[in-house]
Amino acid sequence: xxxxxxxxxxxALASSALMAQQQQPSAADVxxxxxxxxxxxxxxxxxxxxxxxxxxxxxxxxxTATAPATAANAPATQPQVTTEQGAAGATQGAETVRLGxxxxxxxxxxxxxxxxxxxxxxxxxxxxxxxxPSFQMHESEIGxxxxxxxxxRADFFISFGEExxxxxxxxxxxxxxxxxFVAKAGKMRAAFGKVNTLHNHVLPxxxxxxxxxxxxxxxxGIDDAGISVQHIIPAPKNWFVEFTGQGFRGDSxxxxxxxxxxxxxxxxxLRVFKDITDNSNIDLGASYSxxxxxxxxxxxxxxxxxxATWRWKPLQxxxxxxxxxxxxxxxxxxxxxxxxxxxxxxxxxxxxxxxxAFGYYASADYQFARxxxxxxxxxxxxxxxxxxxxxKGGALVLTYWPSEFxxxxxxxxxxxxxxxxxxxxxxxxxxxALGAHGAHPF
Amino acid sequence: MKMMNSQxxxxxxxxxxxxxAPSAAQAKKxxxxxxxxxxxxxTQEISGDKVDVEALAKGYQDPHFVxxxxxxxxxxxxxxxxxxxxxxxxxxxxPPLITQSGNGRIQPGAQGYLDASQFAEILEQPQxxxxxxxxxxHPLGNPHYWLDPDxxxxxxxxxxxxxxxLDPGDSAYFQQRYQDFANRLAEAEKKWDxxxxxxxxxxxxxxxxxxxxxxxxxxxxxxxxxxxxxxIPPTPSHTIELVNLMKRENIxxxxxxxxxDSKTPNSIAxxxxxxxxxxxxxxxxxxxxxxxxxxxxxxxxxxxxxFQETK
Numbered sequence: 001x002x003x004x005x006x007x008x009x010x011x012a013l014a015s016s017a018l019m020a021q022q023q024q025p026s027a028a029d030v031x032x033x034x035x036x037x038x039x040x041x042x043x044x045x046x047x048x049x050x051x052x053x054x055x056x057x058x059x060x061x062x063x064t065a066t067a068p069a070t071a072a073n074a075p076a077t078q079p080q081v082t083t084e085q086g087a088a089g090a091t092q093g094a095e096t097v098r099l100g101x102x103x104x105x106x107x108x109x110x111x112x113x114x115x116x117x118x119x120x121x122x123x124x125x126x127x128x129x130x131x132x133p134s135f136q137m138h139e140s141e142i143g144x145x146x147x148x149x150x151x152x153r154a155d156f157f158i159s160f161g162e163e164x165x166x167x168x169x170x171x172x173x174x175x176x177x178x179x180x181f182v183a184k185a186g187k188m189r190a191a192f193g194k195v196n197t198l199h200n201h202v203l204p205x206x207x208x209x210x211x212x213x214x215x216x217x218x219x220x221g222i223d224d225a226g227i228s229v230q231h232i233i234p235a236p237k238n239w240f241v242e243f244t245g246q247g248f249r250g251d252s253x254x255x256x257x258x259x260x261x262x263x264x265x266x267x268x269x270l271r272v273f274k275d276i277t278d279n280s281n282i283d284l285g286a287s288y289s290x291x292x293x294x295x296x297x298x299x300x301x302x303x304x305x306x307x308a309t310w311r312w313k314p315l316q317x318x319x320x321x322x323x324x325x326x327x328x329x330x331x332x333x334x335x336x337x338x339x340x341x342x343x344x345x346x347x348x349x350x351x352x353x354x355x356x357a358f359g360y361y362a363s364a365d366y367q368f369a370r371x372x373x374x375x376x377x378x379x380x381x382x383x384x385x386x387x388x389x390x391x392k393g394g395a396l397v398l399t400y401w402p403s404e405f406x407x408x409x410x411x412x413x414x415x416x417x418x419x420x421x422x423x424x425x426x427x428x429x430x431x432x433a434l435g436a437h438g439a440h441p442f
Numbered sequence: 443m444k445m446m447n448s449q450x451x452x453x454x455x456x457x458x459x460x461x462x463a464p465s466a467a468q469a470k471k472x473x474x475x476x477x478x479x480x481x482x483x484x485t486q487e488i489s490g491d492k493v494d495v496e497a498l499a500k501g502y503q504d505p506h507f508v509x510x511x512x513x514x515x516x517x518x519x520x521x522x523x524x525x526x527x528x529x530x531x532x533x534x535x536x537p538p539l540i541t542q543s544g545n546g547r548i549q550p551g552a553q554g555y556l557d558a559s560q561f562a563e564i565l566e567q568p569q570x571x572x573x574x575x576x577x578x579x580h581p582l583g584n585p586h587y588w589l590d591p592d593x594x595x596x597x598x599x600x601x602x603x604x605x606x607x608l609d610p611g612d613s614a615y616f617q618q619r620y621q622d623f624a625n626r627l628a629e630a631e632k633k634w635d636x637x638x639x640x641x642x643x644x645x646x647x648x649x650x651x652x653x654x655x656x657x658x659x660x661x662x663x664x665x666x667x668x669x670x671x672x673x674i675p676p677t678p679s680h681t682i683e684l685v686n687l688m689k690r691e692n693i694x695x696x697x698x699x700x701x702x703d704s705k706t707p708n709s710i711a712x713x714x715x716x717x718x719x720x721x722x723x724x725x726x727x728x729x730x731x732x733x734x735x736x737x738x739x740x741x742x743x744x745x746x747x748x749f750q751e752t753k
Contacts, residue, residue, distance in 0.1 A: 042596055049560040052582075150551055153541060176546030180519050232519055232544060240512040273512040278500065281511060315503040316701055370675050370703070403674060405574055
């Protein structure tokens, strides 16, 4: 199509030029001619744009089964039919060929965006409480993301660990609900605080904070099947206020356990955000979660959390400098059999059967060059089933990004366990991403 | 617990009803959000005072790396139209914002979502297989197309048509404003072309591949990049190659965007006797560059001065 048009323009120009030579053109003629060329150019550009869209929409609909039959006819020098020439050739016959791997975005238009993120960790040091192997392919996360229809999109994250496969998240998001509601259904990381919502590969550390490990289900966290509804609440002076309400089946790591069908768990989260200047902002959250725990239907766990994040990023140098300070405070109140508490503790009378544990972390990360980040974290957390025991720790982290799609990280971690011994550990982590350019969470 | 179950069922029914319910018609001023300031400026030219226009990113920040801040959601949730550059320029930040906006009107494919790249001439569309060994390439073509005033006109025309669709009552007004804009742009183009005419065919290097459309329009020849590959910061070996190339070809001008570090460009300039020109890729890159016309006025004034100085 484009060739024909180009030809048409050339002919039009040539014929006008011939005529012009014969008649000695006036300035007005030249201007009119120029205008005409410009209009024609515009039409070509518009047609090219339409062609791009048609190519993106139509071609994948052709069944790939026709490929073997026509492959022999395909010119060997032109295996990919997404080039301009190829598209022109496509008009000659419907039986175009597309061979694997080639084709760019147009060929895959209706496929979901596919990404794979590898997470390799090497560790050194001795930690009897939480032993880690010397080398591990910690996780290979496959993301499949696409728009379902005009009303919804869907996101799947399947993580292959060293021991098995886990659907980390898989949910549909209804994006076209009235009154500004956004609803999700499926399995998802609960909106409890900040760290619980983050996948491993977007954490600013190799591990998760002690308080997450002790009180909020560790690496998997609160991650369950259910539904979620969120809504932005109108607020004055450009404050962003959003409420999220979630209902889950009630099975999440060691935090919640549904012993029978009605043991649902709930999560509520309020987020408040404000730009302080163009370069800095604050992000505050309050979370609550309630569910039945591993001791049975009659035993409840309540979780309360508050989080605060301050970010600084000078916009004009946004790719070179940034700073993020973040802290989360989490309280966990857990019902458990009085006998258990008596075994663990010395039966402190009033507190019998209920454990009230508290933990927090505070962290800061500074980007000091385009590819370099330095950060630290301080940890403190009681233990869930015996709040009288508290672990403490800290970590220093140095991160390097060879490109946007790979990351090398070193972390030194010290943990002072309640049993009065210290664990010193060093980690090296390598993360690498293939495929679709996923958006970074904020 | 029984009650919770019935509540859940009620909620699900509510969602289904909500999906089918028609959205309320609105008779107020259209609200348009654009990703970049350039698109906002073009929309402003077309819409006059009939429409409220606002851009998400600032003109002086790198449009590839905008943070998807919740405050943007406040702007998006009431928008009637979202205009994006497209070609994956905003892929790192716009999709989650659209999803979380709770605004069905601006979802991709809906009437209030406009990908402006469909109207523009797109250069550097990769032919054949694309992979990341080439750096952060845009598989659909170079997204910095608004830096050719002809593309500005084409995009403005597309915006005028779209605004007319959304607000049929003012359709004629938008078309008339477009005509007026196109005429003024043609006048300005004559001036810019005349100013740049002495330098047609000059070779330059640029930091990022932000300038192919600009270079094509004004007849400049971009022969090298300070980035070894798109999105990869300069490396010593590549810089040496570039310096040799610039000396060999007697290239004096380096175009860089205001959001890149000027250290490497400056050292290249000192080695080659060249000049670093911090050109603005977007409206609002400097406070005085308030619209699409002033963007070219500013850039061309800088560039012609630099060409004269490095004669």
